[in-house]
Amino acid sequence: MxxxxxxxxxxxxxxxxxxxxxxxxxxxxxxxxxxxxxxxxxxxxxxxxxxxxxxxxxxxxxxxxxxxxxxxxxxxxxxxxxxxxxxxxxxxxxxxxxxxxxxxxxxxxxxxxxxxxxxxxxxxxxxxxxxxxxxxxxxxxxxxxxxxxxxxxxxxxxxxxxxxxxxxxxxxxxxxxxxxxxxxxxxxxxxxxxxxxxxxxxxxxxxxxxxxxxxxxxxxxxxxxxxxFVADFIGDVNAVEGRVTGADGDGVTVDAGTGDVRIPAAAAGDVAVGDPVDVCVRPYLVRVEGDDRADAADGTFSTTGVVRNRSYQGSDSLYGVETEAWGRLTAEVRSASFDIGESVRVAWDAADVHLYRRDESSTSEPEAA
The missing domain is CATH 3.40.50.300 (P-loop containing nucleotide triphosphate hydrolases)
Known part of the structure; x- marks a missing residue:
């Protein structure tokens, strides 16, 4: 009651x-x-x-x-x-x-x-x-x-x-x-x-x-x-800009500057073809790999970058990676170690994203906690 x-x-x-x-x-x-x-x-x-x-x-x-x-x-x-x-x-x-x-x-x-x-x-x-x-x-x-x-x-x-x-x-x-x-x-x-x-x-x-x-x-x-706003305020999130290039009952296709990636309907949200979108992913879902790894397979977002900073958290480390396609991203890594200045590849699965229509008329960002 x-x-x-x-x-x-x-x-x-x-x-x-x-x-x-x-x-x-x-x-x-x-x-x-x-x-x-x-x-x-x-x-x-x-x-x-x-x-x-x-x-x-x-x-x-x-x-x-x-x-x-x-x-x-x-x-x-x-x-x-x-x-x-x-x-x-x-x-x-x-x-x-x-x-x-x-x-x-x-x-x-x-x-x-x-x-x-x-x-x-x-x-x-x-x-x-x-x-x-x-x-x-x-x-x-x-x-x-x-x-x-x-x-x-x-x-x-x-x-x-x-x-x-x-x-x-x-x-x-x-x-x-x-x-x-x-x-x-x-x-x-x-x-x-x-x-x-x-x-x-x-x-x-x-x-x-x-x-x-x-x-x-x-x-x-x-x-x-x-x-x-909620994704960014409740916990930490990476957001990259993209645009919806295709949609059907099973999901949408988004180009975030590295080619089309298929996003399942459960993660796609309420978006339509042509919409500008923010592709959001939690740092713990971002993988950091050596840059000699092959290009990402279908169903993943991936680009290369350089490690700019590392923050040791005890059970894991937070890495700041300056990427070629998306600017600075944060990744939470447990099972590997990378040096400052090292070239790496960052990637995450399309099923792990949250997709939101972006208001291109506004450049304001939510205040961080």
Whole structure:
């Protein structure tokens, strides 16, 4: 059953439309992330759900109750802010129990529920400390405990991990998943960081310029992106320009500057003969071979190039190859090693591509994560 329903949500600031006709639902107990570049409208959506901004148009309901027009304190929602907003003059226990005190919960019950939350976030014995005595990760957990202690239907997160280093951020991702599963609370998380979103989410809502680009599971958005923007924003992708030279019920033929390549219907997308297209492929699907290898067989894209850089990743290496036909490409290689300046051949199978019609009137590229 859907807990949160958002329909036609729009927010205008003067002549600027920050959020444009946004629709999505969140099921009870889900962990959903709104992902998009800076300025995409994701934080504005969150603030409208929380009640800190009023929509210009549209509807928001929580468990069947209309939220539009109601103040934040009347909504069964709590929020974890980017700056955490802990009270520096209060102890950890007082910070966690603050909302309960405002609601008039008796002191004995506040202590019991606060202790339970300290155990949940693994901060037993920290109740008498002040926020300044805690590490960044510990402060994150206090903010989360404060948001959960009064058992809201929905907890909102506005990029709370953005200030943490990578190792601590990864640890907090695991903690968020654990706590969400143990409490069975619905989480709506806003971030521009694709790594965080992919790690923690059941589903993603991808925004760009105030509009939804795609909604789906992590696997759906990574394996079957519906646009070049989503393909480029969810993970890394190589894109080369081509044109459709033939089409039938079994697929299309594309010339990307190295001759016609047949692409099966499952990978072809909605394109027609003559359309300019972007041929997109993930770096882990790009093969790098010695340049003495024969030309590619039918059903593969292939060209020669020169290795310009290498980034060691542990289990694999990322190679930047300057190709003759397509410019700079990135390949993720595990089973071979190549030297900077070495001549190589790069290739990938046509069945592994995502094909999108290219708008030749626009030269803008999506903002990288």
């Amino acid at each position: 859907s807990l949160l329903n958002v329909r036609g949500l729009t927010k205008e600031f003067g002549d600027l439309t920050a959020v444009d006709d946004v629709d999505f639902d969140i099921e009870d107990g889900e962990f959903v992330s709104i992902l998009g570049p800076s300025g995409s409208g994701k934080s504005t959506v969150l603030r409208m759900v929380a009640g800190f901004e009023e929509p210009t148009d549209g509807a928001i309901s929580l468990d069947g109750v209309d939220l539009v027009g109601s103040p934040p304190f009347e909504r069964d929602v709590n929020m974890v802010f980017q700056n955490l907003a802990l009270f520096p003059h209060l102890t950890v226990a007082e910070n966690i129990g603050y909302g309960l005190k405002q609601q008039g919960v008796p002191a004995s019950e506040r202590r019991e529920r606060t202790e339970r939350m300290l155990e949940m976030v693994r901060l037993e014995g920290y109740g008498d400390r002040t926020p300044s005595e805690l590490s960044g990760g510990e402060q994150q957990r206090v903010a989360l405990a404060r948001a959960l202690v009064n058992e809201p239907a929905l907890v909102l997160f506005d990029e709370p991990l953005s200030s943490l280093d990578r190792k601590l951020r990864q640890h907090m991702q695991t903690e968020l998943q654990r706590i969400q599963a143990e409490t069975d609370t619905t989480f709506l998380y806003v971030t521009h960081d694709q790594e965080v979103a992919l790690a923690v989410s059941d589903r993603l809502v991808v925004l760009d310029e105030g509009r939804i680009q795609q909604v789906g599971t992590v696997e759906d958005l990574y394996e079957a992106p519906e646009s070049k």
